[in-house]
Amino acid sequence: MKNVELLAPAKDYLSAVAAVDSGADAVYIGGARFGARQAAGNDVGEIARVADYAHRFGVRVHATLNTLLWDSELEDAEAQARELIAAGVDALIVQDMALRRMNLPVELHASTQVSVRTPAMARFLGEAGFARVILERALSLDEIRAVCAATDAEVECFVHGAICVGYSGRCFLSRSVSGRSGNRGACSQPCRLPWDLTDGAGYTYLKSRHLLSVRDMNLSQRIGDLLDAGVTSFKIEGRLKDVNYIRNVVAAYRQAVDQALAARPGLRRSSVGESIPDFAPDPSKSFTRGESQFFFDGRRAGVASFDTPKSVGERIGRVAQVGPKGFRLERPADLAPGDGICFVRDGELVGTRVNAAEGPRVEPNRMDGIAPGTEIFRNYDHRFNKLLSASRMRRAIPVTALVEVTASGIRLVFTDCEGISAEVGRAAEFAAAKNPDANAAAVRSQAARSGDTIFAVGGVEVVGGERFVPASLVAELRREGLDKLLQARAARPRSHRILPENPAARYPSPTVTAEENVTNRLAEAFYRDHGVQHVEPPLELAPSFEGRCVMRSAYCIRREIGECLRERPRLQGDLYIEHGAQRYRLEFDCAHCEMKLIAAEK
Structure with missing residues (x-):
């Protein structure tokens, strides 16, 4: 059986609990520093609480450590990584290859900030020791299918939420506008501003429109296609969203994923517990740009x-x-x-x-x-x-119970849906019941009360119901037994794919370009050890962006306004977008169907 994961965002502990209770198989959350959402950072103690709650259901916790690192930050980044591991996280989501070089005892996932768009890059990362690659959001189903076929690494893709208009991890628009960098967790989102489309010489074609703002993603109807392509983790965007958003969207995707899994017997969800919403989930009723x-x-x-x-x-x-x-x-x-x-x-x-x-x-x-x-x-x-x-939606793990009563004692065994058992008992003398049927029914009813635990006792077998057992004793044993079962679940070893870095893995190109941002010595050594001959100075540290490409994108303004260069457009010559003193020339790479933003002189 192949495990499939619904991965939900968590801004903090309360968001994480809401995600778990709504049916997530994993949550991703940011540490105090070095995460791509500075406003969604958490201290190690908070993340330890998240891990403790999530692991009860077999839910994994992935911590984001996915910004670029300077040489002066390597020691602090490693210290935080090891603190997160000690707190119980199951994986680290990383952008900077320096973390691959720190010999961390944890599963590593290549962040969407690595901008995985090709089978060759996915294959390399898998060979280099990444257990999972997280894809760029602009890929088509055919491209996703090709990536999945090329790598032994798990493949994760976004299915819902906001979309970065530029390739993730390869966008410097915010850095060029404000100095705030998306690669450092502080994107100012200039793509959401109103821009003018001009000819660069004073004529304006479109005035004050949000030319770089794209609608939000919703692939809830395409989960089956993604499963068939080989994707095993479905990611919901939204680490800055509120608890109501998390409840609604996660519950909706839980239903969509379960429906797709029901038609594919070779696949199963990666955690346990049933979440039954007390509302009708509808993502269109939560934050959406369309x-x-x-x-x-x-x-x-x-x-x-x-x-x-x-x-x-x-x-x-x-x-x-x-x-x-x-x-x-x-x-x-x-x-x-x-x-x-x-x-x-x-x-x-x-x-x-x-x-x-x-x-x-x-x-x-x-x-x-x-x-x-x-x-x-x-x-x-x-x-x-x-x-x-x-909403009082809770998540409950199905459990069965066996109650055995003899003349000299009682034994109560709880077994959950994964076969984990806990047994409790008492030595005592039990006399014959005056009404055996009523007594057995009372024992069965008392043993089935799961209260505010994470368990739902769905079936109770009573053996020896002809002997009278006080309800208070059954209740006492039930509480002990379910607590013991919870401890047994917590004590289980968790499964991880902590992979070595294969020194024979070859990077797909002899050059690491400026936009790939090698910003520290460990990352540079990583690439050179994997066959790279030339490492360009990182664009992230460029003193000026004038004349440089600050964004590459599969999105194209010409295509969006019906002026594609392949279709005899009316608009000829150079096009620019302008906002205040900010001015960018649009460059169109029709061979690759991409648009570039080139920073012009202010």
């Missing part, structure tokens, strides 16, 4: 979100009529007081609250900008979020 499958079926137009980089939520309908206090939709909608609605006005997203709603008629808090033909979206569902906040 859903997209991005380039999963090949590169195409329609993935951008030019109007806004903010959450638009679910489409409600189009306005048919307006009045002084409200409007009427073309068809009835399930809106309610307290809902947040939004619409685009003059290229900007405008939001308001619903005061009253019935059928197609809606009375918002403000009517400014709402006219016939306006498309209305709901970006906050008040009733749904109230359900999420009040």
Whole structure:
């Protein structure tokens, strides 16, 4: 059987618990430093708490240590890595190859920041000792399939959430705009700003549009395709998202993954426990810039979100009529007081609250900008979020119980769904019961009460029910037995793929380019030992970006606006994007179907 993993983000302990309870098979969380989300860091004690809770269900904990490292930081980074390992993490997600050289007793995963896009790179990383490669989000299904076929490493891919418009780990736009670097965990997200599209000589084709902002990913309907391609870990983006987002999205993907696994008997989920939501999961009701499958079926137009980089939520309908206090939709909608609605006005997203709603008629808090033909979206569902906040969803491990009663004692055995058992008992004299059937039923009922434990006792066999056993004794033994079973689960050795670095592995190119960012001596030694002859100075440390490529992307503005160079476009000559003093020339590599941003003089 091959294990399959649903991997959820965790900002902190509470988020991690919500992810586990909602059905995640693994969570990823950031340490105090050196993570690609500085705002989602946690101390080692917090991560130890996460590991303790997660491991009860066989849920793995992956810690992000995925920024570039300077030589002066290597000692601190290694110290943090070893603290995280001691805290119980199952894997480290890394970008900098220096961590491969630290002889760490832990499973290593090559972060999406490594920008794995080719079979050759995936094969190399697997041979170099990485147990898993995490793919760039812009790959198509065919490209993913080819990567999976080329490597013995596990393959993980994002299936939901925000998308970096540039290749992950190869984007320097934030660094060139503000000095804040995405490769150092501090991206300022200039891709979400409004930009002008110009000819560079004073003429503006598009004014103040979010030209680099793309919709969020939702591959919930393609899990089966990814399983068949060879992907074994499905990753949800969102380490900065709130607990309600985690509950809703993880529960939705738990259902999608389970449905796909049910049709593939050679695959199984990698953790245990049943999570039954007390709400109907719906990712469109949580933060979303609009859903997209991005380039999963090949590169195409329609993935951008030019109007806004903010959450638009679910489409409600189009306005048919307006009045002084409200409007009427073309068809009835399930809106309610307290809902947040939004619409685009003059290229900007405008939001308001619903005061009253019935059928197609809606009375918002403000009517400014709402006219016939306006498309209305709901970006906050008040009733749904109230359900999420009040959710008491728990995760429970199925357990069976055997109660054996003799004249001289009682024995209670609990066995969980993985075959782990715990036995407790008492020596005592038990007289015959006046009503054996009622006594056996009472014993069975008492043994099945799992209370606030992580277990759900689903079947109890009673042997010797004709002898009377006090309910208080059965309850006492049940508590002892389930606690002992919990300890037995915690004591199990965890399975890891801690792989050696194969010195014979050859890097796919004789050169490590500037955009691949070798920023310390250990990383340089790693590449040279694997056949690299030339290591270019890292772009991350460039004193100036003028004339340099600060972003490469599978996304293309020309394609998005119907001006692809392969299709006789009307727009000729150079194109630029501009925001204030920031100016970038667009360069189009049609042979590879890529767009580049070249920093121009300010």
